[in-house]
Amino acid sequence: KMGKSLGNFITLEEFFTGSNKLLAQAYTPMTIRFFILQAHYRSTVDFSNEALQAAEKGLARLMDAIRGLDKVVPAATSTVDAKSLRAKCLEAMNDDLNSPIVIAHLFDGAKMVNNILAGNDSITADDLHELKETFHLFSFDILGLKEDNASNEAREAAFGKVVDMLLDERAKAKANKDWATSDKIRNELTALGFEIKDGKEGSEWKLNK
DSSP: OOOGGGTOOOOHHHHHHTOSTTOSSOOOHHHHHHHHHTSOTTSOOOOOHHHHHHHHHHHHHHHHHHHHGGGOOOOSSOSSOOHHHHHHHHHHHHTTOOHHHHHHHHHHHHHHHHHHHTTSSOOOHHHHHHHHHHHIIIIIIISOOOOOHHHHHHHHHHHHHHHHHHHHHHHHHHHTTOHHHHHHHHHHHHHTTEEEEEETTEEEEEEOO
16 A cells, blocks of 8 residues: 555655655656556556656667557568457457557557568558557557657657768768768768768768658
């Protein structure tokens, strides 16, 4: 039981800042939401840092799979049953809003996506469209999930470090008059949508959107 008089009461602000002594770290609003949705609304939620950290990783895994859908190249035939996912999720929601079962089915769908991306399975354009709609309907519209801003910021920071590292390698190549390597790095970054500007203090970059 959690109660303020028992000294184990945690506010949302404390969850988000990690300022409560019972918390091992701060947790984002989406992690808390996902954690709660993993238990049925009629049941007791068993709180622990381990469970919250598992929810954090689970949410990231689900969002990775949803982003992966945009990388799937349709094939002539499907070796996966994409249409059954919507039916299973609907059945779970009709069973007294059984969100834990919906999430379990979405994780099955995530495995499906990963197998397709790995080349172990294939999917047609129609089935891919169905899969995208199902994930969007249940993950975003019904469960109200979305990408964590913290995850996006961490990803963008890592992304920027990689580009900076490539520009450092290009600078070394230019210093060694290795023009072939210098041009190759610039051309490949340009092909990926980056605009590279060379100056006296070094190179700067921005991603053209």
